[in-house]
Amino acid sequence: MDNIGVGSLPIVMLIGLFSGLIMGQQMARALRAYGAQGQIGPIVSITLIRELGPVLVALLVAGRNASGIASELGSMKVTEQIDAMRALGTDPIQKLVTPRLIATSFTLPLLTVIADFLGLIGGYLIANYEFDIRFSQFWTPAWQILEYNDVVQGLVKPFSFAIIVALVGCFYGMRTSGGTEGVGRATTKAVVVSSIWIFIVTYFIGKIFVNL
Amino acid sequence: MSGESAVLRFDDVSLYFGDTPALVHVSFEMGAGETRVVLGASGSGKTMLLKTALGLVKPDSGRIYLFGQDISGLKESDLFDIRSKVGVLFQEGGLFDSMTIGENVAYPLLNQRALYKDRRQPANGNVEERVREALRFVELEQTLDKVPSELSGGMRRRVGIARAVVTEPPLVLYDSPTAGLDPITANTIIALILKERDSRNTATIMVTHRYQDGHLMANFRYNPNSGQIEAAPRNGGDSRVKTKFFVMNGGRLVFAGTQSELRASQDPYVRKFVK
Numbered sequence: 001m002d003n004i005g006v007g008s009l010p011i012v013m014l015i016g017l018f019s020g021l022i023m024g025q026q027m028a029r030a031l032r033a034y035g036a037q038g039q040i041g042p043i044v045s046i047t048l049i050r051e052l053g054p055v056l057v058a059l060l061v062a063g064r065n066a067s068g069i070a071s072e073l074g075s076m077k078v079t080e081q082i083d084a085m086r087a088l089g090t091d092p093i094q095k096l097v098t099p100r101l102i103a104t105s106f107t108l109p110l111l112t113v114i115a116d117f118l119g120l121i122g123g124y125l126i127a128n129y130e131f132d133i134r135f136s137q138f139w140t141p142a143w144q145i146l147e148y149n150d151v152v153q154g155l156v157k158p159f160s161f162a163i164i165v166a167l168v169g170c171f172y173g174m175r176t177s178g179g180t181e182g183v184g185r186a187t188t189k190a191v192v193v194s195s196i197w198i199f200i201v202t203y204f205i206g207k208i209f210v211n212l
Numbered sequence: 213m214s215g216e217s218a219v220l221r222f223d224d225v226s227l228y229f230g231d232t233p234a235l236v237h238v239s240f241e242m243g244a245g246e247t248r249v250v251l252g253a254s255g256s257g258k259t260m261l262l263k264t265a266l267g268l269v270k271p272d273s274g275r276i277y278l279f280g281q282d283i284s285g286l287k288e289s290d291l292f293d294i295r296s297k298v299g300v301l302f303q304e305g306g307l308f309d310s311m312t313i314g315e316n317v318a319y320p321l322l323n324q325r326a327l328y329k330d331r332r333q334p335a336n337g338n339v340e341e342r343v344r345e346a347l348r349f350v351e352l353e354q355t356l357d358k359v360p361s362e363l364s365g366g367m368r369r370r371v372g373i374a375r376a377v378v379t380e381p382p383l384v385l386y387d388s389p390t391a392g393l394d395p396i397t398a399n400t401i402i403a404l405i406l407k408e409r410d411s412r413n414t415a416t417i418m419v420t421h422r423y424q425d426g427h428l429m430a431n432f433r434y435n436p437n438s439g440q441i442e443a444a445p446r447n448g449g450d451s452r453v454k455t456k457f458f459v460m461n462g463g464r465l466v467f468a469g470t471q472s473e474l475r476a477s478q479d480p481y482v483r484k485f486v487k
C-alpha cells in the first residue's frame with residue numbers, strides 16, 4: 001500500500017499545513033501594505049487549490065512512489081521475475097502496471113484534497129493569530145472566490161500527475177538492466193523525469209484553464 | 213530429422229544490443245529427448261539463446277521454430293500457449309519474492325491458459341497435489357509456506373526447478389543452474405536435472421560454465437528403479453548419444469558436437485572449457 005501513497009499521508013498533511021502557514025505569513029505582510037489583510041483567505045485558497053497543493057503533493061509522491069515503483073519493478077526485472085511472469089503465461093503490464101496506475105490515480109487526488117484543506121487551516125491560523133481575522137471573515141471569502149474552473153483544475157492536475165508518477169515509475173522499472181546498480185539508476189531517473197513532467201504538465205493544464 | 217519434428221530449431225538467428233553482438237548467425241536443431249550443454253564465457257550469448265528460444269527476446273533476423281511452429285513473428289498473446297510446453301529455470305532465479313514457495317510453484321499451473329479450461333481445474337489432478345509432488349521431487353515439500361528469502365541459494369534453485377517442471381513440459385531450459393553454488397550442492401542440482409530428464413525423457417538445454425556439469429549430463433543417467441544416478445552403459449548409453457555440446461563466443465556458436473569431439477578440439481577458446 002505504501003507504494004501507492006498511503007504511507008505519504010502524514011508528510012502530506014504536514015506539508016499542506018506548513019505551506020498554508022508560510023503563505024499566510026508572507027501574503028499578510030504584503031497585503032497589509034495595501035490595507036487588504038482581509039483578502040488573505042481568497043488568496044491562500046486560490047493559490048493552494050489551483051497550483052501549490054497539487055504540485056507539492058505530486059512532487060512528494062514522485063519522490064516517494066515513482067522511486068518505490070521503479071525500484072520494486074526494477075528488482076523484479078533484474079532478478080528475471082518479469083521474464084518469469086511472461087514465460088509462465090502472464091502479462092506483466094496487466095499484473096504490475098495496471099494496478100499501480102489505478103491505485104495512484106485514486107490516492108494522489110485524495111492526498112491533494114487533504115493537503116489543500118490543511119493548507120487552508122494553516123492560512124486561517126496565521127490570519128487569526130497575527131491579524132485577528134475571525135473565522136467567517138476568512139472562510140466565507142476563501143470559499144466564495146473559488147469557481148468551478150478552479151476546483152476542476154485542482155482535481156485534473158493531481159489526476160494527471162498520478163498517471164505521470166505511475167507510468168514513469170513503471171517505465172523505468174521495467175526497462176532496468178545491469179543488476180542492483182541498474183535499480184539505483186532506474187530509481188533516480190524515475191524521480192527526476194516524473195518531477196520534470198509534473199512541471200511541464202502543470203504549465204499546460206494551467207494554460208488551458210486560463211484560456212477557458 | 214526434419215525441421216518439422218524438431219523440438220527447437222534456430223535458423224540463422226542474430227541479435228544485437230546496439231553494437232554488442234548477443235547472437236550471431238546461430239543455427240542448430242534438436243529433437244525430442246535430446247540434451248544440449250551450452251558452454252561459453254560470460255557475455256557470450258548463452259542467456260540470450262534461451263530467451264530468444266522462448267520468444268522473450270525477439271531476434272533481429274533469422275527464424276526460430278519451437279515444436280515446429282515459427283515463433284519469430286508471433287504476438288506475445290499467441291506465444292503464451294506455446295511457452296506452456298517449455299519449462300525454464302532462470303539464471304537469477306526469477307522466483308516471485310512476494311509469494312510463498314507453494315504459490316510460486318502453483319503459478320504456471322494457475323496461469324498457463326493452454327493447460328486447462330476451467331481456472332480451478334488443471335488438466336490432470338488438483339493444483340495443491342501437483343505442487344506438493346513437484347516440491348517432493350526436489351525434496352523441499354516442507355518449504356511450501358515459506359517465502360524465497362527464507363531459503364538458501366541452493367534451495368531456491370531447487371524451487372526454481374520444481375516450478376519449471378511442475379507442468380511436465382517436453383522441453384526444459386536451465387540457465388546456469390550451478391552458478392555460485394558449492395560443488396556438493398551443484399552436483400545435487402545436476403542430479404535433479406538428470407532425474408527430470410531421464411524419468412520423463414525431457415529435451416534439455418543446460419547452460420553452464422562447469423565442464424563437469426556437461427560431463428555428468430553426457431555420461432550419467434537416472435535409474436528409476438534404484439532412484440540413483442549411475443554411469444550410463446558404455447555400449448551406446450542413451451544420454452551419451454543424445455547429448456551434444458555447444459560452445460559460444462561473442463554470440464557465435466563456435467563449436468557443436470559430442471563430448472569426444474569437444475575433447476579433441478584444437479581451438480584454443482574451446483579448449484578452455486575442457487578440463
Ligand SMILES: Nc1ncnc2c1ncn2[C@@H]1O[C@H](COP(=O)(O)OP(=O)(O)O)[C@@H](O)[C@H]1O
Binds near residue numbers: 177232253255259
Ligand atoms: N538488456 C541488455 N541490454 C544490453 N545488452 C545486453 C542486454 N542483455 C544482454 N546484453 C548483452 O548481450 C550479450 C550476451 O548476453 P548474455 O546472453 O546474457 O550472455 P551470457 O552468455 O553471459 O548469458 C552480452 O554482451 C550482454 O552484455
Ligand SMILES: [Mg+2]
Binds near residue numbers: 255258259260
Ligand atoms: Mg547468462
